[in-house]
Structure formats: structure tokens, C-alpha cells
Amino acid sequence: MEKFVRLTGTAAPLMRANIDTDAIIPSRETQSVARTGYGEKLFANWRYTPGTRVEIPEFVLNQPPYRNAEILLCGANFGCGSSREAAAWALLQFGIRCVIAESFGGIFRNNAVRNGLLPVALPGDAIVAIAAEIEKNGGSRITVDLERCIVEVPGGRALPFEVNGLDRAMLLEGLDEIELTLKQKPAIEAFLTRDRSERPWVHLRR
Numbered sequence: 001m002e003k004f005v006r007l008t009g010t011a012a013p014l015m016r017a018n019i020d021t022d023a024i025i026p027s028r029e030t031q032s033v034a035r036t037g038y039g040e041k042l043f044a045n046w047r048y049t050p051g052t053r054v055e056i057p058e059f060v061l062n063q064p065p066y067r068n069a070e071i072l073l074c075g076a077n078f079g080c081g082s083s084r085e086a087a088a089w090a091l092l093q094f095g096i097r098c099v100i101a102e103s104f105g106g107i108f109r110n111n112a113v114r115n116g117l118l119p120v121a122l123p124g125d126a127i128v129a130i131a132a133e134i135e136k137n138g139g140s141r142i143t144v145d146l147e148r149c150i151v152e153v154p155g156g157r158a159l160p161f162e163v164n165g166l167d168r169a170m171l172l173e174g175l176d177e178i179e180l181t182l183k184q185k186p187a188i189e190a191f192l193t194r195d196r197s198e199r200p201w202v203h204l205r206r
Contacts, residue, residue: 005146009142013134014060019075019077020079021105023046024090025041025089027084029041038094040053069096071100076103085111097118099118099120101122122161133154146171149163
């Protein structure tokens with residue numbers, strides 16, 4: 001997956017709570033076994049006239065300031081609902097690298113991190129304030145810095161956020177859990193060599 005270190009990009013305000021995975025990527029859009037082609041399907045029920053790919057102009061991601069958004073601002077409980085990993089794929093393939101919300105569905109959050117999408121939890125009032133500033137300025141850019149764990153918003157404020165150590169390491173290095181473990185391969189092999197010498201009976205094949 002692609003590393004996430006620091007991102008400066010346009011943030012799109014989609015200030016709804018409880019955006020579930022079926023809204024992010026409707027089930028009818030997940031019939032392919034391929035992991036590509038999901039970007040145009042993102043929020044399909046909200047972006048398009050039913051049964052078509054004709055855009056609904058009022059939807060935020062169809063509007064000129066936000067068509068190339070890389071950051072999404074949302075309400076609480078983003079990514080609730082089913083466990084479909086395609087929700088993370090759709091966001092990433094549209095171009096979204098970071099979702100800022102008050103809270104996240106647990107399975108979605110794990111899927112996001114393991115695909116290189118950064119979920120940032122901030123207080124709801126802070127997100128509302130960022131969205132208001134962005135809308136006032138017609139699409140301001142903000143910065144999400146994972147090394148320092150801060151969001152830099154218009155006006156120069158820096159808002160801290162927390163990411164657990166394993167998730168942060170995976171995103172910063174662009175590696176999953178197995179790949180992170182394999183970075184310790186020399187130490188693992190050294191331990192096995194020493195252990196075979198000290199406890200040979202453990203390694204006997206039956």
C-alpha cells in the first residue's frame with residue numbers, strides 16, 4: 001500500500017453522521033471480484049441519478065471545489081454497517097487519502113488503515129468549524145501530518161489526533177502487519193538458530 005506521511009489537499013465537507021458502508025459503496029456496485037474500478041462507484045446513490053451515471057450537481061463531490069478532494073470531513077460513526085472492504089477501496093480510488101470524523105465503525109477503521117487510508121478522529125465541534133471555514137473560502141486546503149499527529153487547518157491552528165502505534169507504523173511505512181514483522185527477519189532467524197542449539201528437542205519433527 002502507499003505510504004501516508006503528510007498530506008496537504010482539498011477537504012470536502014460531507015457533514016452527515018452514521019454514513020454506513022452501503023452508502024460509501026452500494027452492494028450492487030461490489031459484484032466484481034476485481035479490486036479496481038471502485039472510484040466512480042463511491043457514494044453512487046448520492047452522486048448519481050438512480051440507475052445512471054448522471055451526476056447530481058448538489059452532491060458535494062460533484063461540485064468544482066471538491067471534485068479532486070483528498071480529504072473528507074464527516075460526522076460521527078463514519079463507516080458503520082457491513083464489513084465490506086470495498087468501502088475503503090472506493091474512497092482511495094476516488095482520491096481520498098484521509099477521512100476526518102468524530103468516530104468510525106471499528107471494522108471500517110481497520111480496513112482503512114490496512115489499505116493506506118488514514119482515519120482521523122477529532123471532536124465534532126472542531127470538524128464543524130473546519131467545514132464552515134472551508135465552505136466560506138470555497139474549498140480551502142488543509143494538512144494532515146501523521147508524523148506529528150496533527151491536522152493543520154485554515155488560520156494556522158494545529159489540532160492533535162491519536163493513532164495507535166501499530167496503525168501509525170503501517171501507514172508511515174506503507175506496510176501491513178506481515179511486512180512489518182518480516183523487517184525483523186534477521187532477529188527472528190538469529191533467535192531460531194540459538195534456540196535450536198539450546199533446546200534441540202523443541203525442533204524435532206514428529
